[in-house]
Amino acid sequence: MTLSSSTITKKTFQLVCQKIKKETHDVKTYIFAKPSPETQIDFNYHAGQYVNFILNMAGTMQTCCYSLSSSPTNPDHVSITIKRIPQGKVSNYFHDHFKVGQSINVTGVAGNFCLDSAIPQQVLLISAGSGITPILSMLRFMVEKQCKNQITFIHSAKQEIDLIAQAEITDLAKKHGNCQIIYTLTQGTSSQWHGFKGRLNEHMLDNIKQINHYQSFVCGPKLFRKATRSLLLKLGLEPSNYHDESFGTYEYSKDNS
Ligand SMILES: Cc1cc2nc3c(=O)[nH]c(=O)nc-3n(C[C@H](O)[C@H](O)[C@H](O)COP(=O)(O)OP(=O)(O)OC[C@H]3O[C@@H](n4cnc5c(N)ncnc54)[C@H](O)[C@@H]3O)c2cc1C
Structure with missing residues (x-):
């Protein structure tokens, strides 16, 4: 999805990549430092929810959703796991250009496909x-x-x-x-x-x-x-x-x- 910079809300914040792990020949996991409570960023999420990544690709703003693959109980990190899609703009950007130490803009956690506090038996x-x-x-x-x-x-x-x-x-x-x-x-x-x-x-x-x-x-x-x-x-x-x-x-x- 392409969007103009004016539609990026103030809720946008940055995640910094700490590690990239190769999972398979076409899948990588990107591990980010979890924003600490002192930063005033509310990064609580339920297992199964996703976040929206905002990328500036050659001057064009792109957004792309990725489910969080980490557990919400992890106090230090959040991760996403991305499969490379042939000819895919964002997935190939992550696989080929996104590096450890780089930061990326993200907007809030979303999605109803999740486990909340009432975990089924x-x-x-x-x-x-x-x-x-x-x-x-x-x-x-x-x-x-x-x-x-x-x-x-x-x-x-x-x-x-x-x-x-x-x-x-x-x-x-x-x-x-x-x-x-x-x-x-x-x-x-x-x-x-x-x-x-x-x-x-x-x-x-x-x-x-x-x-x-x-x-x-x-x-x-x-x-x-x-x-x-x-x-x-x-x-x-x-x-x-x-x-x-x-x-x-x-x-x-x-x-x-
Ligand atoms: C709620 C949500 C959660 C998501 N979570 C993840 C996740 O955890 N991991 C992940 O890898 N992706 C996830 N996705 C998919 C992700 O948002 C992108 O759609 C995907 O990475 C492809 O984007 P792209 O820019 O590389 O491809 P595009 O440039 O958008 O598409 C290139 C071509 O590939 C086709 N295409 C797009 N996606 C796929 C696909 N998955 N399989 C086959 N063909 C495809 C398109 O129709 C198009 O023809 C999620 C999507 C949603 C909506």
Whole structure:
């Protein structure tokens, strides 16, 4: 989205990048210092929410939303995790030009796709591709808060090389103690792959008993969300317990991750 500088509100503030972490061949995480309370900047957020970044790209102001992938319990840092989109203006700017030490303008936290203080007893987290980012924030948050709930996390990616934060997710599940992790790959797999193959289906959800007790949070492309919603409702999820996040209006034709 392009906007004139007059539409940038006074609520705009700066984040300074402290670290950049390569997650996969086309995904990087940008870790920023969290504004301290002394700066009078209110940077409270719920796991799953996003912020609006404002960039001056060759004299044109651009805004772009990114979900916070960090847990709100992290006192020092906030992070975003960005997938490089071929020909994408902002994602390529971040991947190719944005450096540690650089600051960036941000406007307030937003979004209803989030966990608030009433954390559900049974949570189903489902993501595809870069849609993992708000889900990762939720998972990190529930583990940090030592929630005694039951979590099932299902992630769909194209190939093993596309799996984001896999080792950390395994550790988080161990720390939590009642968190099942399920992966499925929609394109080629190696002989070492022990997870599911293909698009999300009923069989992958076999271990979920009494799905009507779950709150589900789904993030991924439109067709993925549509298929997932139909599947969950067919299995007995209450429509009001289905929550999802959209990253935009683009669509995928060949693959759902
Ligand atoms: C609430 C919200 C949260 C978001 N959180 C994240 C996040 O955590 N991580 C993240 O990587 N992105 C996230 N996005 C998407 C992000 O805002 C940008 O849309 C994305 O980075 C592409 O921007 P761009 O300027 O690089 O591409 P553009 O220059 O805007 O688009 C280039 C081309 O790619 C297509 N396109 C745009 N986005 C995608 C996509 N994701 N997949 C395939 N094709 C696409 C466009 O239709 C266009 O044809 C989020 C979006 C929203 C609305």
